[in-house]
Amino acid sequence: xxxxxxxxxxxxxxxxxASQRExxxxxxxxxxxxxxxxxxxxxxxxxxxxxxxxxxxRTAVLFSMRTGDIGTLSQPGGSLYGIEHTNGGLVTFxxxxxxxxxxxxxxxxxxxxxxAVENDMMIAKFGAASV
Amino acid sequence: xxxxxxxxxxxxxxxxxASQRExxxxxxxxxxxxxxxxxxxxxxxxxxxxxxxxxxxRTAVLFSMRTGDIGTLSQPGGSLYGIEHTNGGLVTFxxxxxxxxxxxxxxxxxxxxxxAVENDMMIAKFGAASV
Amino acid sequence: xxxxxxxxxxxxxxxxxASQRExxxxxxxxxxxxxxxxxxxxxxxxxxxxxxxxxxxRTAVLFSMRTGDIGTLSQPGGSLYGIEHTNGGLVTFxxxxxxxxxxxxxxxxxxxxxxAVENDMMIAKFGAASV
Amino acid sequence: xxxxxxxxxxxxxxxxxASQRExxxxxxxxxxxxxxxxxxxxxxxxxxxxxxxxxxxRTAVLFSMRTGDIGTLSQPGGSLYGIEHTNGGLVTFxxxxxxxxxxxxxxxxxxxxxxAVENDMMIAKFGAASV
Numbered sequence: 001x002x003x004x005x006x007x008x009x010x011x012x013x014x015x016x017x018a019s020q021r022e023x024x025x026x027x028x029x030x031x032x033x034x035x036x037x038x039x040x041x042x043x044x045x046x047x048x049x050x051x052x053x054x055x056x057x058r059t060a061v062l063f064s065m066r067t068g069d070i071g072t073l074s075q076p077g078g079s080l081y082g083i084e085h086t087n088g089g090l091v092t093f094x095x096x097x098x099x100x101x102x103x104x105x106x107x108x109x110x111x112x113x114x115x116a117v118e119n120d121m122m123i124a125k126f127g128a129a130s131v
Numbered sequence: 132x133x134x135x136x137x138x139x140x141x142x143x144x145x146x147x148x149a150s151q152r153e154x155x156x157x158x159x160x161x162x163x164x165x166x167x168x169x170x171x172x173x174x175x176x177x178x179x180x181x182x183x184x185x186x187x188x189r190t191a192v193l194f195s196m197r198t199g200d201i202g203t204l205s206q207p208g209g210s211l212y213g214i215e216h217t218n219g220g221l222v223t224f225x226x227x228x229x230x231x232x233x234x235x236x237x238x239x240x241x242x243x244x245x246x247a248v249e250n251d252m253m254i255a256k257f258g259a260a261s262v
Numbered sequence: 263x264x265x266x267x268x269x270x271x272x273x274x275x276x277x278x279x280a281s282q283r284e285x286x287x288x289x290x291x292x293x294x295x296x297x298x299x300x301x302x303x304x305x306x307x308x309x310x311x312x313x314x315x316x317x318x319x320r321t322a323v324l325f326s327m328r329t330g331d332i333g334t335l336s337q338p339g340g341s342l343y344g345i346e347h348t349n350g351g352l353v354t355f356x357x358x359x360x361x362x363x364x365x366x367x368x369x370x371x372x373x374x375x376x377x378a379v380e381n382d383m384m385i386a387k388f389g390a391a392s393v
Numbered sequence: 394x395x396x397x398x399x400x401x402x403x404x405x406x407x408x409x410x411a412s413q414r415e416x417x418x419x420x421x422x423x424x425x426x427x428x429x430x431x432x433x434x435x436x437x438x439x440x441x442x443x444x445x446x447x448x449x450x451r452t453a454v455l456f457s458m459r460t461g462d463i464g465t466l467s468q469p470g471g472s473l474y475g476i477e478h479t480n481g482g483l484v485t486f487x488x489x490x491x492x493x494x495x496x497x498x499x500x501x502x503x504x505x506x507x508x509a510v511e512n513d514m515m516i517a518k519f520g521a522a523s524v
Contacts, residue, residue: 004146004174015135035178039170043135047427048455050167051480076469084475093473117472164426165309193310207338210379211355213346218313219481266408266436277397297440301432305397309428 002031002099002108006131007038010099010110014127015042018114025114025123026053029099032107034061042114049113055089056096056111056124062087064106067096068121095120097128107131133162133230133239137262138169141230141241145258146173149245156245156254157184160230163239165192173245180244186220187227187242187255193218195237198227199252226251228259238262264293264361264370268393269300272361272372276389277304280376287376287385288315291361294369296323304376311375317351318358318373318386324349326368329358330383357382359390369393395424395492395501399524400431403492403503407520408435411507418507418516419446422492425501427454435507442506448482449489449504449517455480457499460489461514488513490521500524 007029018025024045029038036057041050056067063070071092073080084090094117099108112124138160149156155176160169167188172181190198202223204211215221225248230239243255269291280287286307291300298319303312318329325332333354335342346352356379361370374386400422411418417438422431429450434443452460464485466473477483487510492501505517 004171008171033178035172036170036181037172039167040135040139041166041168046456047164047166048452048480048483052476055479071474075474084478089478091479092475162426164424164428166426190310194308212333212337213354214314216346216351217317217353218310221310266433270433295440297434298432298443299434301429302397302401303428303430309426312429 002029002037004037007108010127010130011038011040013130014110014112014123015040017126018042018123021119023115023119023123025112025120026050027123027127028053028057028111029127030054030057030061030109032061034058037108045114052091052113053095053111055091056113057109058111059090059092060096060098060109060111061106062090064098066094066098067092067111068094093117095124097121097124099128099131101131133160133168135168138239141258141261142169142171144261145241145243145254146171148257149173149254152250154246154250154254156243156251157181158254158258159184159188159242160258161185161188161192161240163192163237165189168239176245183222183244184226184242186222187244188240189242190221190223191227191229191240191242192237193221195229197225197229198223199225199248224248226255228252228255230259230262232262264291264299266299269370272389272392273300273302275392276372276374276385277302279388280304280385283381285377285381285385287374287382288312289385289389290315290319290373291389292316292319292323292371294323296320296371299370307376314353314375315357315373317353318375319371320373321352321354322358322360322371322373323368324352326360328356328360329354329373330356330379355379357386359383359386361390361393363393395422395430397430400501403520403523404431404433406523407503407505407516408433410519411435411516414512416508416512416516418505418513419443420516420520421446421450421504423447423450423454423502425454425499427451430501438507445484445506446488446504448484449506450502451504452483452485453489453491453502453504454499455483457491459487459491460485460504461487461510486510488517490514490517492521492524494524
């Protein structure tokens with residue numbers, strides 16, 4: 001189970017990794033039920049990324065999949081076209097990763113938004129690595 | 132201006148005060164524009180209070196007033212009856228407090244939800260006191 | 263028909279009346295179709311009143327009635343109880359007035375929000391008087 | 394900080410530039426928190442552009458970027474595909490510009506809608522130039 005202590009550590013690690021790269025990120029952690037556990041908006045980070053970070057974390061958990069993987073299926077003509085409009089809004093581009101504990105259970109998700117999606121994904125992975 | 136460092140300190144202080152009293156709280160901090168800055172759900176805290184904590188913090192900032200003060204005016208027959216349904220949803224019972232800096236400027240709001248409203252308000256005030 | 267020139271004059275007059283009384287208001291003018299025509303948020307006015315001012319103006323036009331009059335009918339037990347939840351959200355406390363031209367036609371509505379509802383209504387009437 | 398006086402001047406300049414070219418525009422100005430400050434719908438301007446103008450101004454501020462730049466990334470197959478569905482709705486085609494003060498700070502955004510996007514963008518730039 002995702003504890004508050006673990007969620008805080010994940011966000012601190014992700015924020016430190018972002019800070020070292022001079023990236024300004026919104027970072028959200030949700031539990032295995034997709035409900036928000038911890039959130040941090042770094043100084044100067046985009047306001048529009050608050051919602052995106054939370055939705056990325058939530059989207060990953062809702063489908064047990066990283067967001068970018070869903071995005072490959074939700075393009076025009078794809079098998080999940082339009083899925084973004086379900087569940088009160090999903091985000092299907094990269095930056096949402098699963099949080100997996102030492103025995104392989106999904107305990108939540110992390111969503112990062114604030115820069116190019118490659119950077120968002122990199123920072124999300126840093127966070128996920130510190131579970 | 133509300134920095135990330137300040138927002139983290141506010142939430143840590145509020146969470147510590149809650150923990151000492153064995154209260155399980157959702158704690159949200161928003162900036163002076165009403166946008167989410169930092170959020171923490173303590174272990175075991177109500178899931179339904181995620182949205183309430185965020186809306187309390189936001190409501191306080193939107194009207195430069197603690198939430199409970201609005202609630203006295205929004206009762207049936209009151210001058211602001213129904214105001215809760217504006218702005219995408221407001222919360223007008225106690226637990227939302229303003230964050231005010233040393234020279235008297237409003238720099239944001241804190242919202243706490245997870246227990247009786249008296250306790251929510253008490254913890255919110257602990258947070259606001261550590262600006 | 264409500265022209266842009268007329269809407270600007272209404273808002274300028276309302277803002278001047280507010281300013282003379284040291285009131286900080288959000289002022290919205292909608293046309294006879296209930297669609298936003300002009301809006302002004304005075305410096306320091308409540309952010310939460312943006313939505314309320316617009317909804318007051320719209321509510322008045324949607325029912326050809328000042329908002330406070332609808333509010334007397336929408337209380338618990340009243341004949342319009344719950345009407346606030348229709349039309350994407352209405353506001354039924356005072357501060358929304360009709361704009362009526364010299365031959366008695368309704369050409370739009372004005373909504374004012376930012377202070378006690380008595381003051382909101384007073385400023386709205388100043389605006390409406392300068393059609 | 395974006396004052397009401399400045400916002401009015403921006404909208405007046407944009408409206409004058411539009412009028413000289415016989416363009417009928419909706420023009421919105423939001424502050425640095427993305428909250429509506431001033432709005433004007435010119436006579437005869439499209440009703441459907443009220444929402445678009447406001448969302449353009451808001452989108453620019455939320456991502457510190459002109460709206461058209463986001464649009465190049467949000468196409469099918471692009472890295473931000475589907476971003477329009479976040480934050481309660483964004484607009485990612487041209488016509489939303491940042492308002493930047495003399496020392497380089499973002500103090501808000503302007504959104505213009507009512508004609509071809511090239512014209513929307515041109516008028517938005519006229520407005521932004523009069524900060």
